[in-house]
Amino acid sequence: MGTRKEHDFIGELEISNDVYYGIQTFRAVDNFHMTGRKIKDYPFFVKAFAQIKKAAALANKEVGVLDAQKADAIAKACDKLIAGEYLDQFVVDMVQGGAGTSTNMNANEVITNIALEIMGHKKGEYKYLHANDHTNLGQSTNDTYPSSIKVATYAKLTDLLKAMELLRDELRKKGSDFKDMIKMGRTELEDAVPTTLGNTFNAFASYIEADIENIKQARELMTSLNMGATAIGTGINCHPDYKFVVEKKLTEITGVEFKPAKDFIAATQDTADFVAVSGALKTAAVRLSKIANDLRLMNSGPRCGLGEIELPKMQPGSSIMPGKVNPVIAEVVGIACYEVMGNDITIMLCSENGEFELNAFEPGIAYAIFNSIIILENATKTLAEKAIRDLKPLPENTLKAVLNSVGIVTAFNPYIGYENSASIAKEALDTGKAVGDIAIERGLLTKDEVDKILDPKSMLNPHMGK
Structure with a gap:
């Protein structure tokens, strides 16, 4: 497809005609090799940038500083980006120096060259529509x-x-x-x-x-x-x-x-x-x-x-x-x-x-x-x-673990006091006996009381015992 010459204040470069970005994007691609992740890998970011640029063009048109033909071409170019087209043209690494200027210019250049084609011109014919003067009108990277x-x-x-x-x-x-x-x-x-x-x-x-x-x-x-x-x-x-x-x-x-x-x-x-x-x-x-x-x-x-x-x-x-x-x-x-x-x-x-x-x-x-x-x-x-x-769930396992646990002795506290409960817990740990059996053996609680206290469902709600 040949090439086109583009320039910035640093110098001039040959840009392939098969790309929609321009010289500033080209320099950024050459400079930044940080993550391997390009702007195009974040389509929602490209879409957001296009929405911002479209809003800017339409606002500049409304306040009278950008003529309708240029503003409408920029807006139509942005619509294409919003629809997911030209994603492969956003080639700058996400991590870059310059506070995002390379990203802004990647967007400006792509939008401008799409808009130029919409207007019946060729890529790079910036005398008809310019990335800085028109697509970036009233804007800065910093906003x-x-x-x-x-x-x-x-x-x-x-x-x-x-x-x-x-x-x-x-x-x-x-x-x-x-x-x-x-x-x-x-x-x-x-x-x-x-x-x-x-x-x-x-x-x-x-x-x-x-x-x-x-x-x-x-x-x-x-x-x-x-x-x-x-x-x-x-x-x-x-x-x-x-x-x-x-x-x-x-x-x-x-x-x-x-x-x-x-x-x-x-x-x-x-x-x-x-x-x-x-x-x-x-x-x-x-x-x-x-x-x-x-x-x-x-x-x-x-x-x-x-x-x-x-x-x-x-x-x-x-x-x-x-x-x-x-x-x-x-x-x-x-x-x-x-x-x-x-x-x-x-x-x-x-x-x-x-x-x-x-x-x-x-x-x-x-x-x-x-x-x-x-x-x-x-x-x-x-x-x-x-x-x-x-x-x-494995409810059989969970219920068995509850019934075999020494921790349920906590439920005895309101009935026999912390010290007695702690003593029962120690014996249970030392002997392997069930806490309820120990409480009954010591005469601290009856079997009916133990069964009621240790009914698992009764331990799931606030209560103060006796």
Whole structure:
């Protein structure tokens, strides 16, 4: 297809005519080889950038600084990106220097060259439509890039919330199905007092419900944008009315109510909103990992572990031990959660390291926060669909463990006092006798009293004994 010559203030390069990006993207591809993950690997980010650029073009058209033909061509080019076309043209590494300028210019160049073809021109004929003068009109990387991260984060958090609702519902169903199945409660990995499998899974569901609410609140922080701030928040090179129009246009495009930040100068340099989102993701990861670890312990066995539940058998677990099946889903969920926790540190450090009027480390924030959301969404769906949904209880094992436990002696406290109960527990541990039999032998309780006190269901609710 030949080549075209493009130039910037550094010099001139030959660009292949089969690509829609231009010289600044070419330089970024040459400079940044950090992660191997390109912008194109995050389609929701490309879509968000296109939505931002479309809103900007339409806003500039409305305030009278961009003629209709150019604005409409840019908007049509953006629509193609929003629909998922030209994704392969977003080739810059996600982690890059320059506070996201390479990402912004990758978008500007691709949109401009698509728009040029829509207008009947060739790629690179920038005298008709220019990436900086028109597609980037009234904008800067310093407002379009963080705003695009927020639009993309809002969209992906919405996907994550759907996955979390799925997991919550699967856990609630198990809570209902297992409500009458007695099991031993444990504290510090030691026998405590009885509970039910239903209580266990309802508690897990409550974790997830709390995280859903946390993430919804954090997601709202993503609706405050600094579009119209341009370089540092003063709005230089931007029409005075533009900032009041661009968020309105973006809301029409996305269906999400975005609004201007209260203080553009503060919003351009402050990235703490992303820290808050990451904090909510980290909290969800901590709870999800806790659930996964508990499932592994409850599933341990099949003959020599706790054996309270049976996780679905997903794959053989050993290359040497026949019949061994490992809790691989619970394990991989834990690993995924640790990745989210690590990303939170990255986001915190990148946010803290912004100096003066701009945070140059925003690409690190974008990369980490996108990965956290994707990983957490995948982990949540995987746990719901491959572990919780077809999990089976083993109620015979759990009831036997309760009846054989020394921990149930706690139920004697209101009737015979702590000291007598502790003495019975010691004897039971030393001799292997049942705690109820010892209480009867000592004349502290009758058999009818022991049977009533140690009825597992009677130990599941508050009561004070005599």
